[in-house]
Structure formats: C-alpha cells, structure tokens
Amino acid sequence: MSELLQFLFSGVTVGAVYALVALGFTIIYNASDVVNFAQGEFVMLGGMITWFAHAAGLPLPLAALIAIAATAALGVAMNKLAIEPARGAPVVSLIIITIGASIFIQGAAQLVFDKQIHSFPAFSGDDPIRIGGATILPQSLWVIGGALATFVGLWVFFTRTLLGRAVLATSNNRLAAQLVGINTNFVMTLSFALSAGIGALAGVLATPITLTSYGVGIGFALKGFAGAMLGGMGNPKGALVGGFAIGLIEAMTAGYLSSQYKDAAAFIMILLVLFFMPQGLFGRKSTDRV
Amino acid sequence: MKKTLIPVALGLAASLGLTTAALADIRLGASISATGPAAFLGDPEAKTLEILVEQLNAAGGIGGENIALVLYDDAGDPNKARTFATRLVEDDEVVAIIGGTTTGTSMSILAVAEDAEIPFISLAGAIDIIDPVKRHTFKTPHTDRMACQKIFEHMQGQGFTGIGLISGTDGFGASMQAQCKDVAGDFGIQIVADETYDPKDADMTAQLTKIRNTAGVQAVLNPGFGQGPSIVTRNYRQLDIGLPFYQSHGVASDGFIELAGADAAEGVRLPGTALLVADLLADDDAQKPVVTAYKAAFEGKTGTPVGTFGGYAHDAFMILTDAIARAGTAEPAAIRDAIEATTGLAGTTGIYSFTATDHLGLDLSAFRMLEISGGKWTLAE
Numbered sequence: 001m002s003e004l005l006q007f008l009f010s011g012v013t014v015g016a017v018y019a020l021v022a023l024g025f026t027i028i029y030n031a032s033d034v035v036n037f038a039q040g041e042f043v044m045l046g047g048m049i050t051w052f053a054h055a056a057g058l059p060l061p062l063a064a065l066i067a068i069a070a071t072a073a074l075g076v077a078m079n080k081l082a083i084e085p086a087r088g089a090p091v092v093s094l095i096i097i098t099i100g101a102s103i104f105i106q107g108a109a110q111l112v113f114d115k116q117i118h119s120f121p122a123f124s125g126d127d128p129i130r131i132g133g134a135t136i137l138p139q140s141l142w143v144i145g146g147a148l149a150t151f152v153g154l155w156v157f158f159t160r161t162l163l164g165r166a167v168l169a170t171s172n173n174r175l176a177a178q179l180v181g182i183n184t185n186f187v188m189t190l191s192f193a194l195s196a197g198i199g200a201l202a203g204v205l206a207t208p209i210t211l212t213s214y215g216v217g218i219g220f221a222l223k224g225f226a227g228a229m230l231g232g233m234g235n236p237k238g239a240l241v242g243g244f245a246i247g248l249i250e251a252m253t254a255g256y257l258s259s260q261y262k263d264a265a266a267f268i269m270i271l272l273v274l275f276f277m278p279q280g281l282f283g284r285k286s287t288d289r290v
Numbered sequence: 291m292k293k294t295l296i297p298v299a300l301g302l303a304a305s306l307g308l309t310t311a312a313l314a315d316i317r318l319g320a321s322i323s324a325t326g327p328a329a330f331l332g333d334p335e336a337k338t339l340e341i342l343v344e345q346l347n348a349a350g351g352i353g354g355e356n357i358a359l360v361l362y363d364d365a366g367d368p369n370k371a372r373t374f375a376t377r378l379v380e381d382d383e384v385v386a387i388i389g390g391t392t393t394g395t396s397m398s399i400l401a402v403a404e405d406a407e408i409p410f411i412s413l414a415g416a417i418d419i420i421d422p423v424k425r426h427t428f429k430t431p432h433t434d435r436m437a438c439q440k441i442f443e444h445m446q447g448q449g450f451t452g453i454g455l456i457s458g459t460d461g462f463g464a465s466m467q468a469q470c471k472d473v474a475g476d477f478g479i480q481i482v483a484d485e486t487y488d489p490k491d492a493d494m495t496a497q498l499t500k501i502r503n504t505a506g507v508q509a510v511l512n513p514g515f516g517q518g519p520s521i522v523t524r525n526y527r528q529l530d531i532g533l534p535f536y537q538s539h540g541v542a543s544d545g546f547i548e549l550a551g552a553d554a555a556e557g558v559r560l561p562g563t564a565l566l567v568a569d570l571l572a573d574d575d576a577q578k579p580v581v582t583a584y585k586a587a588f589e590g591k592t593g594t595p596v597g598t599f600g601g602y603a604h605d606a607f608m609i610l611t612d613a614i615a616r617a618g619t620a621e622p623a624a625i626r627d628a629i630e631a632t633t634g635l636a637g638t639t640g641i642y643s644f645t646a647t648d649h650l651g652l653d654l655s656a657f658r659m660l661e662i663s664g665g666k667w668t669l670a671e
Contacts, residue, residue, distance in 0.1 A: 219490035
C-alpha cells in the first residue's frame with residue numbers, strides 16, 4: 001500500500017511539472033494556432049534567472065518575480081522581433097520560427113549564465129512529509145499548487161473575461177476578430193507575455209526538484225507538449241489532465257513493470273489516445289466548412 | 291569558434307609597440323566540447339588548457355620555445371570533431387592533439403590522428419579508445435570498468451554480497467552499468483535490483499522504492515553523471531532508505547554536494563581523484579604538489595572550484611609537454627615515442643606510466659575512495 005502511495009506521489013510530482021509546462025503551451029496556441037517550441041526555454045529561463053539573481057544576493061521571492069517578469073518581457077520581444085514580422089506566414093513556418101528562437105535562447109543562456117547545473121533552496125525546506133509510509137517533498141506541493149492555480153486562472157481567463165474571449169476569437173478568425181474591434185496585435189503580445197510568464201513560473205517552482213541548466217528546456221518542452229497533446233491542445237483542462245496522466249503512467253510503469261519501459265509506456269498511451277481521439281481527451285472538435 | 295593565443299600575443303606585442311612579433315614555435319591542437327550537451331565537462335577542460343598554456347609561456351615555454359594552442363569547440367558532435375581534427379592536421383599543422391571530451395568525439399579524432407601519425411591524448415572514459423592499443427592514441431581518464439572495480443573492492447571489504455543498481459540511460463550511465471554487471475562476479479557481488487532512469491527525469495522515487503523493497507539489497511550504486519545522480523541522492527534521502535549509497539566518479543566534484551545538498555549527500559561514497567581531497571593528502575604524497583598547484587591556478591583564474599574533468603585536460607597537457615621536453619624536438623614521431631616512455635609522472639588523476647601495451651597508464655590506486663561528511667570530502671580508506 002505504501003508502495004502504491006509512493007508511486008502515486010512520484011507520479012504527481014513529475015506530472016505537476018509536465019502539467020505546468022503544458023499549460024504554458026495553451027495560450028499561444030489559442031491565440032495563433034502556433035505550437036511554441038520555445039516554451040521549454042521559458043521554463044529554463046525561469047529557473048536560471050532566479051538562480052542567477054538569488055546567487056547575486058537577492059531574496060528568493062524577489063529573484064523569482066524578476067525571473068518571471070524578465071521572461072515575460074522576453075516573450076514579448078520574441079513576438080515583436082520574430083513572430084510579428086512573419087505575420088501572414090503559414091502556421092508551420094511560425095512553428096519553425098519558434099524552434100529557431102528556442103535554439104537562440106538556449107545559446108544565449110549558456111553565454112550569459114554558464115554551462116553548469118544549478119539549483120536554489122526549496123521554498124519550504126527539504127524535510128519530506130510522511131503520509132502512510134510514503135513521502136513527498138514540500139516543494140512538490142508547491143508545484144502541484146502552482147499547476148492547479150494556473151489552471152484555474154486560465155480557465156477563468158478564457159471563459160469569463162472579455163480579454164480571454166478576444167484571444168479565442170483571434171485564434172478562430174483573425175480577420176473577423178479585427179472587424180469586431182479586437183486589437184489582434186495586442187492579443188498576440190499579451191499571449192506571448194502570459195505564456196512566457198507561466199513557463200517561467202514552472203521553472204521557478206520546479207527547479208528545487210528538477211535542477212536547472214541552460215539545456216533543460218528541450219526535455220521540458222517535449223514532455224509538456226506530450227501532455228498538452230494527450231489532453232487536447234489549447235484546452236487548459238486537457239493540459240492539466242494530460243500532464244498528470246503522463247507523470248502517473250511513467251511512475252506506475254517504473255514501479256510495477258520496469259523503469260526501462262517507462263518512457264515507452266507513456267508514449268504508447270499517447271499514441272493510443274490520439275489514434276482513437278485525434279483531438280486528445282478534451283480537445284475541441286475542428287469542423288471544416290466547405 | 292576558433293581560438294588561438296597567437297592573435298592575443300600579436301595584439302599584445304602591437305599594443306606594447308614592439309616591432310618583432312612573438313611567433314610561437316610549437317603548435318598544439320585541441321578539439322574540446324566547450325558547448326553542447328557535454329559542455330559541463332568540456333568547459334573546464336578548455337579553460338584548463340588556456341590557463342596552462344598561458345602559464346607555461348609566461349615561464350619561458352619548453353626550452354625557450356613558446357606553445358601556441360589552436361583550440362576548437364566541437365560542441366560534442368563527432369562529425370564536427372572529425373572536421374576540426376582534419377583541419378588541425380592539414381591547415382594548422384599541429385604536432386599533437388588533445389581532446390575528445392566525449393567518447394564519440396574521441397573516436398572520430400582518433401581515426402584522423404592515426405592516419406596522420408600525430409600523437410593524440412583523449413579526455414574521454416571508454417576503454418575502447420585504447421583497447422586494442424592504437425599506436426598514436428593515449429588517454430588520461432581512468433575507465434568506468436576501473437571505477438566499478440574500485441567500488442566493488444570497497445563493498446567487498448564491507449562484506450556486501452547483494453546490491454541494487456540504479457543507472458542513467460545516457461552513454462556514461464549505460465556504459466558503466468554494463469561494465470559493473472560484467473565485473474561484479476569477480477568480487478562475489480550479485481546485482482539483485484537493476485533499475486534505470488532518463489537523465490532528464492525529475493523524480494526517481496519510484497525506482498528507488500522498488501530497489502528498497504527488493505530482498506537482499508545491502509547497498510545501492512548509482513552510475514551516472516549530470517543532474518540525475520543529484521536527484522537520485524535527494525530522493526534516496528527523502529525515502530530514508532538507510533543503506534550505504536555509492537555514486538560513480540562521474541559526479542566527483544564539489545558541485546555534486548552543492549546540488550544534492552549536504553544533508554542528502556551525507557555518507558555518500560564514490561571513487562574520486564586526489565584533486566578533490568588536495569588538502570587531505572599526506573605531505574609525502576607524490577600527487578600533492580601537482581594537485582595543489584593546479585587547484586590554485588584554476589580556482590584563482592576562473593573563480594570556480596576544480597573538477598575531475600578539468601584535471602583530465604591538465605594531465606593530458608602535462609604528459610604532452612613533458613614528452614616534448616624529453617624528446618628535445620617537436621617532431622610528432624619523437625613526441626609519440628616520448629609519451630610511450632613516460633614513467634611515474636604524477637598528474638591530478640593518478641600516476642602515469644605508459645608502455646607499448648598500456649596507453650592508459652593508470653591502475654586502481656589512481657582512485658581514492660571518498661566519503662562525503664558534513665558537506666566535505668573525506669578519505670574513506
């Protein structure tokens with residue numbers, strides 16, 4: 001019993017990280033249908049800038065805030081400098097641009113910071129919490145809480161606020177959105193700032209567990225992307241469920257089958273789900289009008 | 291990414307208003323993975339070479355001749371390493387090559403160096419680089435097989451017969467896992483639990499729980515490098531497993547204690563080099579002077595603590611310059627013969643004695659069994 005509980009804790013710890021990354025994908029995707037492959041770099045920057053500022057002597061909460069603000073600003077810059085000039089290009093081209101931005105950010109990070117692995121102290125200490133013979137770190141609760149709070153925030157934003165609906169409208173039909181008076185440029189800028197900010201938040205919360213270095217972005221992006229695809233791209237609920245599902249599948253496979261197969265098991269599940277439900281678990285149905 | 295010290299020297303000479311350019315006489319080549327996935331190994335290696343060349347030239351070079359270092363960054367890509375090695379041989383006309391941070395890049399450079407009959411000293415771990423012996427190829431790091439033997443020797447001394455293995459699936463972890471399984475029987479040790487993790491994983495408690503619940507596990511060994519072993523160590527403490535915990539030489543640096551946290555790393559044992567315990571070495575230890583000098587030079591220049599990997603580059607450079615000095619000429623063939631004739635040369639990694647059949651030149655005594663206590667390295671022997 002304590003064994004199952006420990007596997008569950010392991011799964012939700014990892015799953016919460018994946019879910020937070022997956023949530024970051026949803027906003028830009030909702031605004032522009034672009035899958036932003038630089039999302040993992042935002043996560044890396046969140047961790048690296050926080051470490052850098054903390055090592056320079058700033059208190060941890062301030063360092064974290066600076067990291068989130070700086071990364072959000074970088075997201076805006078990326079939109080202005082790389083995405084906006086290519087406006088009108090097909091979505092595939094824009095996705096390739098985000099891959100380019102990802103490589104650029106990674107290269108710049110290893111010059112600006114360094115190439116070593118870093119971490120900073122956990123927010124509430126390192127003493128594990130014991131429940132029924134299994135243990136979980138307080139920092140895991142921070143990540144889980146962060147994922148849930150981000151999810152609720154996004155859910156409210158997209159369904160209850162005018163601005164959130166404007167983002168969805170822009171995604172649906174940019175021209176029509178402009179015609180009804182939505183400033184689509186502002187929507188794009190805002191969605192990049194939000195996505196980058198959420199990515200950085202994921203980095204800040206996860207780094208005491210996962211550690212960080214300039215190259216961690218790709219790994220986060222792939223697992224987060226897998227989570228977002230499993231749940232249904234663009235749907236915050238899907239991102240949350242997808243992220244946790246992958247984490248749990250991995251932990252259960254590692255625990256009960258063999259750790260050799262845990263990545264394979266997660267990807268087989270994704271393939272199966274996408275085979276029978278191409279839109280993911282909670283994806284919106286796309287209807288093409290002719 | 292080409293860096294050479296000649297322009298610096300020329301620039302310096304020009305800025306001082308000197309009319310004669312300081313032309314370097316002995317050209318050494320290096321292809322190091324200063325960026326890319328192996329950057330945290332290659333970066334200190336590249337810095338080490340630059341510091342040592344500067345130091346040697348300031349002290350008058352080798353027999354009055356300055357060293358010019360032609361340093362390329364292959365970013366851990368074997369194809370780039372091959373291109374750079376060819377360029378070093380054909381365009382830069384170097385007399386010897388240091389490099390190959392990873393086994394992959396070393397294997398590509400090796401092929402070029404053997405063809406061109408230029409001595410090559412690799413900084414990578416795999417035994418394949420020098421076994422079978424290639425005429426012009428040498429290497430400075432001990433092999434992962436030796437690390438396994440050192441660890442098992444210690445476990446045997448403690449009376450352990452059954453252990454759990456949790457390995458990274460990266461090249462380093464997978465290779466060492468295979469070597470350890472291969473030699474475990476020689477020490478009367480049985481591997482009763484064998485788990486793996488991806489180097490990018492954030493949590494290994496599932497694997498560790500499985501190991502803990504396996505009957506007959508008396509100690510746990512974690513072959514791997516990078517961030518994985520730090521996370522495994524934290525999870526090990528989180529689960530409060532309580533069995534003796536061994537890490538590999540892949541994490542033998544102060545950075546590991548810092549990342550894993552002194553609390554979690556308490557009691558962790560691993561085979562490391564003399565470099566980590568410079569202060570603890572006996573005064574008559576042959577390695578003490580060289581280790582202390584390198585530590586002071588590297589830490590003074592970069593402000594970051596020395597690590598085992600920079601030490602590999604230090605030893606390669608030292609073996610090479612020692613050989614050139616003894617050969618009395620900078621002819622590649624003479625340098626090769628002089629390297630092979632090296633005996634009892636104390637480096638940071640161990641004491642090197644090469645022979646025609648042994649191009650590694652180290653034995654198990656090069657490793658010291660270390661234990662982390664109170665956030666510091668101590669000798670466990």
